Amino acid sequence: MIEFALELARRAEADILPRFRNTDVFTKADGTVVTEADRAAERLMRALIAEEFPDDAILGEEYGAQAGTSGRRWILDPIDGTAAFTLGLPTFGTLIALEEEGEARLGVIHLPALGETVYAARGMGCWHRNDQGQAHEIRVDASAAALRDAYVSSTGVYRTHIQPLKADDPMDLGAVIRRAARFRFVGDCVQHALVARGVIHAAIDTEMHPWDNAAIIPCVLEAGGAVASTRGKTDNLVDAPDLVTASSPALLQEIVATLYNEESR
Structure with a gap:
């Protein structure tokens, strides 16, 4: 297949x-x-x-x-x-x-x-x-234990404090940018492919649809990474309204907590 x-x-x-x-x-x-x-x-x-x-x-x-x-x-x-x-x-x-x-x-x-x-x-x-x-x-690069060690990317700023339209609880992308070792707006599916390849450590998409999510999920998981919504949910990911991929569950959860200004989840 x-x-x-x-x-x-x-x-x-x-x-x-x-x-x-x-x-x-x-x-x-x-x-x-x-x-x-x-x-x-x-x-x-x-x-x-x-x-x-x-x-x-x-x-x-x-x-x-x-x-x-x-x-x-x-x-x-x-x-x-x-x-x-x-x-x-x-x-x-x-x-x-x-x-x-x-x-x-x-x-x-x-x-x-x-x-x-x-x-x-x-x-x-x-x-x-x-x-x-x-x-x-290929495998993810699991060497980044925390955001302070991680290279992170995002597609854009939708539903964040920078552009809060359509968001009841906008994400604090700025906090992730400040805490990450390096940050770039790489964008779209390319950034998640880079996570799977071990080039970067995490990628954030703040607005997604099933056709955006579905191919990314098995690629990152099979590369040894973690995938969740920006709220940290791992069920029904194909239909998730947003997506985070990361080289480890711990890094993903730190990103989730940082996006919503929570100490832990």
Whole structure:
């Protein structure tokens, strides 16, 4: 099944890369942007899944839910980081996940413009394939025992003290920035792939959807990391409204406590 998911990513890339820095941008009803590359890539992946696994359900960012009877559901985000894509930045990715019994069992984070892929399946470890096609198993860097030792990233400032719109209890991202050894706004799925690869120690996304979450979860877990919502919850992560990945449970819990100004959880 992982090979099929990797093939989906490869085929989607053929629709995405020719349109990189060469596509029209549209605004959706919710104010977010979308391109024809998003739509074309998702249409292609849906068609390939329907051909190979006609009884599987599908959920995609651009075309919504399609019911199935097999108990499996493919979750697709053709371009995670559309804002970066439209700006001509290479930090976007294609996310593909397979969910069974409410859990993401398989995940692919494919970075077309960088020629890299991070992928995992439950019980099979997490792997990184470089732009030469060489793959090796990867692990998180668990050397950062606390925030003061950690390299942390975030996608943005939504639902934080900096931009508290849509937040009843905005997160104190500034406190994390002040306490972390180093902090950068890397953004989107790339930052979580970097956690899995052991390049950084933690990544924070303050606004997420199932198509954002699903592929990331098995990749980080299979790399030996920890995943939770910003409230520290680990159940029903595919549907979590936000996400933290970290190289250890202790570091993740310190980030959660810091975001909400609590000593511990």
